[in-house]
Amino acid sequence: MNITLPDRVKLPFEFDAKQLRLNLSCIEELIKQASSLPQNGKQHWRTIDLYHQQTAVQRAPMQSMAVNSSRPSNSYLDSAPYIQAVLNHFKCPIVNVLLAKITAHSSHSQMASVPIDSEHGLARLYIPITANDEVCFVLNSVDVAMQAGECWYLRVSDPYSVMNSSAEDKVHLIIDTRVNLWLATQLKMQ
Template identity: 35%
Template sequence: MQQRALPDRVKLPFAFDPASLVRDLQTLQGGDWTPHFVPQNFAGDWSVIPLRACAGETHPIRLIYSDPAATAWVDTPQLARAPYLRQVLAAFRCPLRTARLMRLTPGSVIHAHRDDDLQAESGVARIHVPVTTNPDVTFLLNDRRVEMAPGEAWYLRLADSHAVRNDGASDRVHLVLDATVNDWLAGMLRA
């Protein structure tokens, strides 16, 4: 990808069906959520269900880690049980590394931090698709709020400072994709 600076947030031209997203979430909800592996970055319950992971991984923590050195990625058994989430992933015409459902429960906080390897200019774009949220979720990127509604898709440059609070009464769950930036995705981000 050209080294032209992109905005820190880009709403992508997708409108996924919120009810279908929730239906697949409910199918997977009975499974085990794995606590996020960087406890210093949050307080409360921030947990993950892996949908795509590094090939050959079996340990729950390694299944939710987006290893920047990995070269092969595979769908997990959980994704096989989520037909609409498979359709959502197929809408992205770029190589997908990881895909995860990430849940932040009421009263939980993700502290301000940076994920140095997550910027499209370096070749990896993180995309958020909200599944469930509430008006009392605050997502800050570079100290400015990003308001994301269920079914939307957002590129967020998370190499920049970001933090999240769920001050509401319900879970905030996002489908989070790490995508390799190809010409298709680069064009979407520049449009």
């Protein structure tokens, strides 16, 4: 389903940021245990695929999970029951799920992603797990003030940048979905 939307839409639901952070800690502990690198207390990952289809988003044709099918599972997701519950909230086909970290005192300038937008029948949803006022996410030259636990559609096929001026890493749960009637209704309600 292809629909036209603004470049950003805050969806009408929020998730428990504390539970998301607890699940993130469990995932980071698994990474620490699996790592053969010396441990210095800080994890150096930037993205973690929690679910990734065989066919990447930027390639066609795209296969996606059917609505109401069993949700994806891997060792990271198995250790994160609340993130699984968040995924089950979405009544639309999930294409990819990942955690993305913007490390402390870092920036990413004028990125433009693959065409993941409602006009192509896809949506990228962001759920901040950690957030603070020193992180600036700019889409089309306008700040998007996202709080932990909120859910946002962002048209990341447009230019965007991220600057983390804080001493803490910022982590988002990112969910790529196909737009179906349920998701279109949620997006259009706003």
